[in-house]
Amino acid sequence: METKNIIIVGVGGQGSLLASKILGHLLLNEGFDVKVSEVHGMSQRGGSVITYVRFGDKVYSPVVDKGQADFIVSFEILETARWLSYLKADGQIVTNTQQIDPMPVITGAATYPENLVEKIRAQGIKIDAMDCLTLARQAGSQKAVNIVLLGRLSHYFDISETAWQNSLRANVPPKFLDINQRAFELGKKFV
Amino acid sequence: MKELMLGNKALARGLWEAGVAFVSSYPGTPSTEITEEAVKFNEIYCEWAPNEKVAMESAFGASLAGKRAFCGQKHVGLNVAADPLFTLSYTGINAGLVIVVADDAGMHSSQNEQDSRHYAIAAKVPMLEPADSAEALNFAKLAYEISEQFDTPVIIKMCTRVAHSQSVVETSERVEHSKTYEKNIAKYVMMPGNAKKRHPIVEERTKKLIEYAETTPINRVEFLTDELGIITSSTSYQYVKEVFGEGASVLKLGMINPLPVELIKNFASRVKKLVVVEELDPIIENHVKSLGLAVEGSELLPRIDEFSQNLVAERLGVRGQGSGVSLEDAIPPRPPVMCAGCPHRGLFYSLKKRKCTVLGDIGCYTLGAVPPLSTIELTLCMGASIGATHGFNKMLGKDSESKTVAVIGDSTFMHSGMTGLANVAYNQSNSTVIILDNSITGMTGHQQNPSTGLNIKGDPAGKIDLEALCRAMGIKRVRVVDPYNLKECDVAIKEELAAQEPSVIISRRPCALLKTVKHKPPLYVDKNKCIGCKSCMKIGCPAISMKDGKAVVDQTQCVGCEVCSQLCPKKAFAREA
Numbered sequence A: 001m002e003t004k005n006i007i008i009v010g011v012g013g014q015g016s017l018l019a020s021k022i023l024g025h026l027l028l029n030e031g032f033d034v035k036v037s038e039v040h041g042m043s044q045r046g047g048s049v050i051t052y053v054r055f056g057d058k059v060y061s062p063v064v065d066k067g068q069a070d071f072i073v074s075f076e077i078l079e080t081a082r083w084l085s086y087l088k089a090d091g092q093i094v095t096n097t098q099q100i101d102p103m104p105v106i107t108g109a110a111t112y113p114e115n116l117v118e119k120i121r122a123q124g125i126k127i128d129a130m131d132c133l134t135l136a137r138q139a140g141s142q143k144a145v146n147i148v149l150l151g152r153l154s155h156y157f158d159i160s161e162t163a164w165q166n167s168l169r170a171n172v173p174p175k176f177l178d179i180n181q182r183a184f185e186l187g188k189k190f191v
Numbered sequence B: 001m002k003e004l005m006l007g008n009k010a011l012a013r014g015l016w017e018a019g020v021a022f023v024s025s026y027p028g029t030p031s032t033e034i035t036e037e038a039v040k041f042n043e044i045y046c047e048w049a050p051n052e053k054v055a056m057e058s059a060f061g062a063s064l065a066g067k068r069a070f071c072g073q074k075h076v077g078l079n080v081a082a083d084p085l086f087t088l089s090y091t092g093i094n095a096g097l098v099i100v101v102a103d104d105a106g107m108h109s110s111q112n113e114q115d116s117r118h119y120a121i122a123a124k125v126p127m128l129e130p131a132d133s134a135e136a137l138n139f140a141k142l143a144y145e146i147s148e149q150f151d152t153p154v155i156i157k158m159c160t161r162v163a164h165s166q167s168v169v170e171t172s173e174r175v176e177h178s179k180t181y182e183k184n185i186a187k188y189v190m191m192p193g194n195a196k197k198r199h200p201i202v203e204e205r206t207k208k209l210i211e212y213a214e215t216t217p218i219n220r221v222e223f224l225t226d227e228l229g230i231i232t233s234s235t236s237y238q239y240v241k242e243v244f245g246e247g248a249s250v251l252k253l254g255m256i257n258p259l260p261v262e263l264i265k266n267f268a269s270r271v272k273k274l275v276v277v278e279e280l281d282p283i284i285e286n287h288v289k290s291l292g293l294a295v296e297g298s299e300l301l302p303r304i305d306e307f308s309q310n311l312v313a314e315r316l317g318v319r320g321q322g323s324g325v326s327l328e329d330a331i332p333p334r335p336p337v338m339c340a341g342c343p344h345r346g347l348f349y350s351l352k353k354r355k356c357t358v359l360g361d362i363g364c365y366t367l368g369a370v371p372p373l374s375t376i377e378l379t380l381c382m383g384a385s386i387g388a389t390h391g392f393n394k395m396l397g398k399d400s401e402s403k404t405v406a407v408i409g410d411s412t413f414m415h416s417g418m419t420g421l422a423n424v425a426y427n428q429s430n431s432t433v434i435i436l437d438n439s440i441t442g443m444t445g446h447q448q449n450p451s452t453g454l455n456i457k458g459d460p461a462g463k464i465d466l467e468a469l470c471r472a473m474g475i476k477r478v479r480v481v482d483p484y485n486l487k488e489c490d491v492a493i494k495e496e497l498a499a500q501e502p503s504v505i506i507s508r509r510p511c512a513l514l515k516t517v518k519h520k521p522p523l524y525v526d527k528n529k530c531i532g533c534k535s536c537m538k539i540g541c542p543a544i545s546m547k548d549g550k551a552v553v554d555q556t557q558c559v560g561c562e563v564c565s566q567l568c569p570k571k572a573f574a575r576e577a
């Protein structure tokens, strides 16, 4: 199988590390070679962050480059726009519609672009845009945004429900499993 | 068992399997997780040292005692530890001693982009360079064998993409190793007479290591075609394989100091065209050239920043890579910022208000240099704030003394600020030093340090009393302020800058992200009171923004520190009753 590429983007501190951990666990169990690359340190402090997940028969590079991502999974809509050039021509976006103002917007040095989802869609790009924060709260915790996103992503994978559930169970603390399972369902069912 | 593992964690696993008994490190991205993972093994004694030099010396002491030992640091950390390193090359070791240096090509989290391979060459010690997690684990074990076989410290060079990528590893069990200490003055006391006898041993050792490099399986040829041969190592190897697949022959070097000679000549003779793909400096390339071989490298590839598969493909003329789509809108950058409730913020606001010249240091507080605070005017290396302020004040005198301050974090002060303060006290510059004591090493992800009173496991440990320490050095004016209290900060800064002698202000409040810190409930803005004057926007808090001409507080981010409310002329910030 040709290597598949996912990038997970968001704002430092939003919980992308757990999402990549669950994905990595899942894909390894499915028998793929997997590489996951993350950034620690300075940019974690509220900066723009990107995690790369790659899987296939044999994966070499740990990073995904421009024009190579089969999927962009995004925690924040400005970040979706920022990393758009990483998407393949026929790639799929799964994004949260939440807006978090970066400092240049807060200080008035820049403006937050409007109607990003529509503009992306107008380019003929496949994009699932969801208010994950509301769905996560519905599931029981606003921290479950990452699992809502994974639920939606699962829709595009030929991997059994049981396998996804196993990876959830292996990577989230037992007392939050319920909430996360509900979040996963809500994401998966989103239309 | 097969597992997906972070490069740094795999390296720690390798340490454990190799029977390592002692780890002493100072944190630094991207090396920190090695020590944080090693501490999870009961068989390994682990500690955070005050700085890299002390860590390396301590690890050597453990090796001398007969136990396999380790220290890890980021690239610039090796600058600090360079002094022991260069002479450890002469003394050699007792039990195996392995040193990790983690480079940061691309400067994801660093102040420079140095290529630490130069250290291995200059200090004449072997250096291994893994390309993924499996190699990180296996090279760690191999490094101890080389260390003991050749009586030398061994450096393993990591880089961000190997340290912070997860890939598949296979683990095995731990094997214990132990030696006894024997007194050996000729080997371990490096005074000139003895050192003179050790230097030829070092040169002989290098010759033997070159022979080793010719045949070690970690320098391997993947011969696939005679059209193109690529010599590469580390993460560059991954990009080369990604781009060329079966389309190029590869000499993959796992040992990058010393470099083999015959192996390279032989590989070169089998291919029509030879290229070296390596990040940063042309070290392999220059070696190949020194052998009189025709090779390309620097003509094709940049000597700055990290590589990627697209870059390697493009520069080696393989295929045009798609660059994807983008929107017409300008996408505002999202630089890192001080967190909501960060105790550094209040202090920097006070310094800005007083129009101080702030010579800074390295840590979360370096973010005091970005808008809207834009207050820090210097960041060089850990500890430099105090030395620089001293020299600056000595030359500019009164004008500067009345408005210049050094700012330095607690961990950085312990690391290398103390000696700077000793100079201020000794050579009497009328300098003001502010220690930003957030009771943790924040920037690198919350490590304890000698001033926090806890050890690497979070258990009670020795605690250095900063006030007493400064006084003991001869600084008479030492005072403590709460950075959440703007008035108090302002008065302290004003008075200490006016004083005609050196002074230290300790700005003390624990990092807002520490789990032990209890926060007050978030604030909100009373819309009827807010006049939209933006006074509260001057502190650059990510939880405050303007909407329809009024300030609003993001309830999910606000930790109720009340620094903003002290700036509001209309008392518009309030808390739900």
Ligand SMILES: Cc1ncc(C[n+]2csc(CCOP(=O)(O)OP(=O)(O)O)c2C)c(N)n1
Pocket: B026, B027, B028, B029, B074, B076, B077, B078, B080, B111, B362, B363, B364, B365, B382, B408, B409, B410, B411, B412, B413, B436, B438, B440, B441, B442, B443, B444
């Ligand atoms: C020689 C060296 N070692 C390590 C680092 C990595 N590093 C950057 S800042 C820092 C310490 C920050 O802690 P502190 O001074 O307490 O400030 P805080 O981040 O908590 O505000 C470290 C370890 C470095 N830049 N240079």
